[in-house]
Amino acid sequence: MILCVGLAADETFVYTVAALIAARAKIRVLDLGQLAYSGSLQIYLDEPLDSVLELHKAEYRLDSFDGAWVRMVDISGAAPTQQLARRSSDQYRALCKLFEVVPYPVVNPPARNASNFSKVLHSTALGSMTGWQVPRTCLTNDAEEARTFISSCPQGAIFKGVSGQKTWASTYDQRCHESRLELLLKCPTLFQERIDGPDVRVHTVGDEVFAEAIESRNLDYRKVPGNRYTAISPPDDVVRGCRALVVGLGVPFLGVDFKVARRTNDWFFLEANAAPCYQGYDRRADRAISRSIAKFLSRSNW
Numbered sequence: 634m635i636l637c638v639g640l641a642a643d644e645t646f647v648y649t650v651a652a653l654i655a656a657r658a659k660i661r662v663l664d665l666g667q668l669a670y671s672g673s674l675q676i677y678l679d680e681p682l683d684s685v686l687e688l689h690k691a692e693y694r695l696d697s698f699d700g701a702w703v704r705m706v707d708i709s710g711a712a713p714t715q716q717l718a719r720r721s722s723d724q725y726r727a728l729c730k731l732f733e734v735v736p737y738p739v740v741n742p743p744a745r746n747a748s749n750f751s752k753v754l755h756s757t758a759l760g761s762m763t764g765w766q767v768p769r770t771c772l773t774n775d776a777e778e779a780r781t782f783i784s785s786c787p788q789g790a791i792f793k794g795v796s797g798q799k800t801w802a803s804t805y806d807q808r809c810h811e812s813r814l815e816l817l818l819k820c821p822t823l824f825q826e827r828i829d830g831p832d833v834r835v836h837t838v839g840d841e842v843f844a845e846a847i848e849s850r851n852l853d854y855r856k857v858p859g860n861r862y863t864a865i866s867p868p869d870d871v872v873r874g875c876r877a878l879v880v881g882l883g884v885p886f887l888g889v890d891f892k893v894a895r896r897t898n899d900w901f902f903l904e905a906n907a908a909p910c911y912q913g914y915d916r917r918a919d920r921a922i923s924r925s926i927a928k929f930l931s932r933s934n935w
Contacts, residue, residue: 634697635930637662638728639704646704648912652923653702658931661693665708669721676727681735695735700930703732704908705743738930740838741884741907752795752823756902762881763874765902768828768892774821776814782824783807789827791852802853827852830895835867836911837875837887838925842867845914846893862917871900878905885929888914 635653639646641664653660663672663686672688682696707725712718729743753772760767771782772795783790783805792810794800804827832847832854847854848861867875875889888909892901915922 634699635660635927636693636695636698636701637703638665638701638732639663640665640706640708642666643704643706645908645910645912646702648915649702649704649923649926652915652920653927653930655920656924656927658927660702661698663688663693665706665721665725669708669712669717669724672724674724674727676731678730678734681731684731695731698737700738700740701732701735702740702926702930703728703743705729705732738885740886740926740930743908745882745884745907752793752800752904755904759878759905760902763877763902764870765874765900767903768901769826771824772821773824774817774819776817779814779817779822779824786826788829790824791827792822792824795821795823801856804852828892828894828901830893833865833867833891833893833900834914835871835875835889835891836909836914836922837879837889838922839879839885839929840876841925842872842875843914843918843922843925844871845917864918868900874902882907886926 635658637646637650637653637660641647650660650662668686668688672686674687675685677683684695686693686695705725705728707722709718709722709725712721732739733742733744753770756767756770769786771779773779773782790805791802792805793802805824832849833844834847835842835844837843844865844867846863846865848863849857850859851857854860871891875887878887878889879885882905884907886907886909888906888911890903890906892903893899894901911922
């Protein structure tokens, strides 16, 4: 039996619940919104399998599950009352701690891969773990420093936000952006040397690897339709590195992003997401990723 905990408004959570059902996995589902309104928790971190979650008079005993699919979202900021906000926040923190210590597979323990709060720290730390190269990067709120870095990039530069929040990459265009560099003083920004070539997303589930190359007319392929997607077999060092991240970070499921230089075929690591929105890639892979998740959660040796 697999416990699924997440938000009914989260498309990736709902997609995976449906995929687990299609894979004939036995599941029970807990919605975080309903849990905040009507549920209760009895959590014992020293004996996590004694913990019980309750919703609408139904009990979810942690010792009755073989694995958990978890997409924790802190919804307290959207609560209609202060009391409900506190309740939701307390439940969120308690469940995050619980899914760090349960002794069966969890995809994914919510507090892992914490370096992603800072994109520079994240890419350099994980790049060091794997030996992958990362694009030349400059994080600054100084306009002159940004100009110096941009001028040192023969193929141009891109820029994006610096935090762990979802951000969009844009190509630096001197005609449009030069006059705005002075705004950096109040808005630190991440600049990177532009890598001319396709994007690659690698999904790793345990030791299984699924890779797709993306050719797009836009720098950030997520913004536009009409991209060309091709399933590929990544180089051995990329496969080894992805598996090493899964083990080193303690997260069974990762979406790992790369750029591949068209001229040299060098791979550059960008990011490893421990809560990837993977459903589009999974559909194009004939549901291979979600079947792998279902298989992994049925194991007992993680």
